[in-house]
Amino acid sequence: MTIDLAGLLAYAASFGVLAAINVVICLSLELQWGRAGLFNAGVAGFVAVGAYASALLTAEPAAGHLAGPGLPVIAGLAAGSVTAGALSVAVGSLARRLRGDYLAIATFGAAVVLELLLRNLTPLTGGPLGLAFIPRPFAGLADRPLAFALASFAWVGFIALVLYVGIGRLVDGPWGRTLRAVRDDERAAASLGKSPVRFRLEAFALGGALMGLGGALKAHTLGFIAPEHFPPTLTFQVWAMLVLGGAGRRQGAVLGAVLVTALWSATDLLLAFFVPAGAQAQLAPLRIVVVGALLALGLLWRPRGLLAERLRVSRYL
Amino acid sequence: MKDDHDPRPPPVLEARGLVVRYGGVCAVDGVSLAVAAGEVVGLVGPNGAGKSSLFDALAGDRRPDSGEIRLGGTRIEHEGAEARLGRGMGRTFQVPRPIGSLSVLENVMLAAPGQAGEGVLASLCAPARVRAAERRLAARAAELLDDVGLDGHADANAAHLSVGQRKLLDLARLLMAEPRVLLLDEPMAGVHPATAERLGERLTALAADGRAVLFVEHQLGLVAARCTRVIAMAAGRIACEGPPAEVLADPRLAAAYLGRTA
Numbered sequence: 001m002t003i004d005l006a007g008l009l010a011y012a013a014s015f016g017v018l019a020a021i022n023v024v025i026c027l028s029l030e031l032q033w034g035r036a037g038l039f040n041a042g043v044a045g046f047v048a049v050g051a052y053a054s055a056l057l058t059a060e061p062a063a064g065h066l067a068g069p070g071l072p073v074i075a076g077l078a079a080g081s082v083t084a085g086a087l088s089v090a091v092g093s094l095a096r097r098l099r100g101d102y103l104a105i106a107t108f109g110a111a112v113v114l115e116l117l118l119r120n121l122t123p124l125t126g127g128p129l130g131l132a133f134i135p136r137p138f139a140g141l142a143d144r145p146l147a148f149a150l151a152s153f154a155w156v157g158f159i160a161l162v163l164y165v166g167i168g169r170l171v172d173g174p175w176g177r178t179l180r181a182v183r184d185d186e187r188a189a190a191s192l193g194k195s196p197v198r199f200r201l202e203a204f205a206l207g208g209a210l211m212g213l214g215g216a217l218k219a220h221t222l223g224f225i226a227p228e229h230f231p232p233t234l235t236f237q238v239w240a241m242l243v244l245g246g247a248g249r250r251q252g253a254v255l256g257a258v259l260v261t262a263l264w265s266a267t268d269l270l271l272a273f274f275v276p277a278g279a280q281a282q283l284a285p286l287r288i289v290v291v292g293a294l295l296a297l298g299l300l301w302r303p304r305g306l307l308a309e310r311l312r313v314s315r316y317l
Numbered sequence: 318m319k320d321d322h323d324p325r326p327p328p329v330l331e332a333r334g335l336v337v338r339y340g341g342v343c344a345v346d347g348v349s350l351a352v353a354a355g356e357v358v359g360l361v362g363p364n365g366a367g368k369s370s371l372f373d374a375l376a377g378d379r380r381p382d383s384g385e386i387r388l389g390g391t392r393i394e395h396e397g398a399e400a401r402l403g404r405g406m407g408r409t410f411q412v413p414r415p416i417g418s419l420s421v422l423e424n425v426m427l428a429a430p431g432q433a434g435e436g437v438l439a440s441l442c443a444p445a446r447v448r449a450a451e452r453r454l455a456a457r458a459a460e461l462l463d464d465v466g467l468d469g470h471a472d473a474n475a476a477h478l479s480v481g482q483r484k485l486l487d488l489a490r491l492l493m494a495e496p497r498v499l500l501l502d503e504p505m506a507g508v509h510p511a512t513a514e515r516l517g518e519r520l521t522a523l524a525a526d527g528r529a530v531l532f533v534e535h536q537l538g539l540v541a542a543r544c545t546r547v548i549a550m551a552a553g554r555i556a557c558e559g560p561p562a563e564v565l566a567d568p569r570l571a572a573a574y575l576g577r578t579a
Contacts, residue, residue, distance in 0.1 A: 166441055173447055174426075174434030181416045181427050187378065188414035192428040192494055193402035194435075202437060248418075311420050311474050316451035 006146045013149035019261040020153070020160040021217045026241045026257035027160075027167055027250060028210035034247035034309070035171050036203035037183035039104040042091075042111030043211060043238045046084045048118060048230035050212025051219040052125060054080035055134045058220070073137055077159075077216045084212020085205050092204045103204075111235065118227040130226025134219050156217055163210060168250060170206075172315040179203055180313060233288055237264070240291050244298045246305020255306055260291060328353045329529045330375070330406065330498045335384035337370045344370035345381070346553035352498065357520050357530045359540040359561065362550035363574045368533045369411055371550070372502050375531075376408035377401040388498065403430070407496035411503050411533070413483035417476030421467060424475045424486055425458035426451070428493035461489040464519060466512045481507040488516070499523065501532035505539060517543045537565055549573060 025047055032038040040046070054076035057068045071079070087110070095106035118125045125131065136142075138151035170176060181189040182196045189196055219225045237260060245256020267287045271280050298306070328351035337345035345367045352358050360368050373379040375386060377398035386394040388404050401407075416424050432454070433439045434447035462468050465485040470478065478486060488504055501520075505513040513536075520530050520543055534540050540547060540561060547564040549556045551573030557564055564570060 169444055170437060170440045173440050174432045174451065175437060175440050177419065177423055177427050178432075178435055180418050184416050184418055185414050187398070188410075188416065190398040191376065191378070191402065191408055191410070191414075192490065193399050193407070193430055194427075195399050206437065309418065311418070312472075313419060313423055314426070314451055314455075316448045317422070317455055 010146040010149040013146070013153040015261070015265055016153040017149070017156050017221050018265070019258045020156045021214055021221065022238070022241065022257040022261045023160045023254050024163055024217060025211055025214035025238050026245070026253040027163060028207040028214065029238050029242050030247060030250060030253035031167060031171070031203055031210070032207035033242065034249070034253070035176055035179050035183065036200055036207075038200060038204050038207070039100065040107045040204075040207070040235075041104045042107035042109070042114075042235060044230045044232055044234040045107070045111030045114040046087065046208045046211035047215035047218070047234065048114055048227075049087050049215065050080035050084040050209075051215030051225050051230070052118065052131070053083035053212070054216035055131045055219045055225055056124070058135050059131060059133060073135055073220050076135075076220065077213060080216030080219075081209040081213040084215070085209030087212075088205045088208025089201065091208075092201050111232070115227055115230070115232075118230070126226075128227060130224060130229075131219075132224040134223050134225065136220055136223045139223075152221055156221060159213075159217065163213075164250060164254065168315070171250070172313060174314070175199075175202075177313040236288070237291065240295045243305060244295060246302075246307040246309070248309025249305075249307045252305050252307035260294075263291060263294065329389055330531070331385075331387040332375060333385045333387075335371065335374055335386070336382045337367070337374050337379060338382045339370075343553050345374060347384070348550070348553070348555055350548060350555070350558075352529045352531050354497070354527050354529050355524050356545050357524045357532070357543055359544035359547045360531060360533045360550065361535070361537065361540055361547060361564075361570065362556070363576070366550040366573065367553040368550055369502060370553075372408060372500050372533065376406070376500050378408075402494060402496065405497035406500065407491045407494050407498075408500035409484070409487040409491050409502055409504060411506075413480070413487040415475035415478060415483050415486050417474065419475055420471065421462065421473050421475050421478065421486060422455065422458050422471040425461055425489050425493050426454045428490045429454050429457070430494055458489075458493060461492050464492075465489045466509075466515060479507075481509060481512075484508055485512065485516075496528070498529045499531070501530065503533050503535065505534060505536060513539065541565055 025043065029040060029043060032040050057071045057079050058073055058076035059068060060070045061068065091106050091110050095103045119128055137155055138148060141148040141151055178194050179199050182194060182199045186196045218229065241256035241260040242253055244259060246252025264287060267290055271283060275283055330352045333349045335345050335348045336343065348371055362368055374381040377396055381394055384394065385392060388406055393401055393404060416427065419427065433450050440447055459471060462471055465488055467482060467485050467489060470482065475486060484504055484507060491499060505516055508516065517539055524530055544561050546559065547561045548558045549564050549570045556569045556573050557567045
């Protein structure tokens with residue numbers, strides 16, 4: 001048996017695309033939970049909103065549904081982020097003061113409502129079948145899998161890198177410092193003139209917008225989306241990434257995202273190679289069990305994640 | 318009411334008829350007071366007299382059930398703590414509240430008002446400006462830590478400080494916010510006597526600088542040494558008020574501490 005080097009490389013690049021998208025989504029949750037202590041139980045919903053908004057605005061007009069004006073992908077990414085960010089502001093304002101359990105319930109509820117809308121608002125969302133023919137950058141290379149995978153990894157990876165750097169400027173500076181104060185002791189922060197509501201809402205909106213961006217990236221790399229791409233287990237997966245990697249540190253979010261994506265892909269391969277085709281569908285849910293078990297072990301060994309939060313905030317000292 | 322020839326500057330902080338109730342308990346029962354720039358006013362009285370509740374109402378941590386609060390002539394009783402700090406009045410807490418996930422130095426830097434880097438856009442687009450501001454803040458914060466005697470602890474985790482050190486950190490943090498009116502809730506409790514003495518000097522210097530200081534303290538010696546005026550509270554009301562020597566000798570104060578009404 002010869003090893004197909006090009007095939008292997010293409011697989012690695014596709015894995016890289018998937019991992020980079022998960023890094024974006026996990027960094028968003030890190031912003032909300034790690035830095036601001038905001039419990040988002042509806043990650044999948046915010047990701048889905050970004051994906052559908054971008055897909056609808058970039059797709060060519062077609063018979064049967066309301067797909068849109070065929071804007072360039074970059075405009076779609078921006079629109080996906082803005083839409084998800086606006087949704088975050090709405091949900092955040094409803095869960096007034098954005099505290100603890102109320103926010104968790106509000107975000108969970110929002111995600112459930114969104115999933116129902118995606119499945120049933122067929123003229124807009126395509127219903128259970130979803131949306132297809134979403135433009136993919138470098139689609140001209142699609143008949144050369146290696147070149148296409150590498151190009152996709154390059155542009156998605158670039159966006160993830162820009163976000164990583166940008167979020168760093170925010171959270172490792174005065175903004176992140178005040179956010180930590182608000183997270184740890186709201187009353188002390190307010191007594192120092194900091195508005196807890198303002199900082200929480202900023203973190204929640206920014207995190208939500210970046211989740212939307214992650215969803216839009218998903219749409220433009222897959223080329224089609226359906227409600228099943230944004231199941232409630234997606235929320236669980238992203239939380240598992242963050243908790244394993246370590247909330248309160250960007251590197252933790254990245255590490256967790258890459259690890260869980262790798263585990264997910266590895267179990268996918270194991271299923272494909274070692275399980276008869278007929279049984280694959282039944283065994284696929286076991287992957288959730290594997291991630292859950294890993295999460296439990298991680299929490300036992302390193303309760304604060306592989307990379308724990310550091311004391312110093314300001315990168316300028 | 319006010320003498321036209323009163324040489325004192327007009328009050329910066331003024332409260333009239335403040336009432337704070339917890340259910341059926343009236344913790345602050347119609348308190349009126351005024352603190353002028355340049356004054357150090359001591360607030361004394363036994364536990365449960367309503368001093369901390371009065372502070373909570375003045376600082377905006379608890380909305381008074383009735384009464385007026387004015388800062389520089391503006392009514393502020395409807396505003397929250399963060400807005401009142403923006404107007405120039407800040408507090409420390411009886412049980413200090415350090416941010417445990419920050420270093421001591423960053424706890425102090427945190428309090429600086431109007432930081433460019435607290436804006437999302439400025440942080441993203443003008444890192445050079447943020448860096449310059451951070452350097453200035455760090456230098457100023459180090460100065461204040463030095464002032465309160467916490468130099469050498471700048472890089473420590475704020476959660477690891479002793480209670481007395483936390484009090485000092487609370488004070489340094491408040492000073493970083495540069496308020497005109499300082500409400501200090503037992504700033505010297507648990508603090509080493511030598512440091513407490515230094516803090517006392519610091520309060521006098523702040524007043525000389527034109528700020529108004531209102532502070533709760535149980536060590537009456539410190540109160541006598543540092544205050545220009547003393548207000549004694551008992552059972553939610555002002556029992557007596559005046560120069561330290563008079564108030565501390567007033568039988569009503571002793572009666573309040575001993576639980577009797579004079």
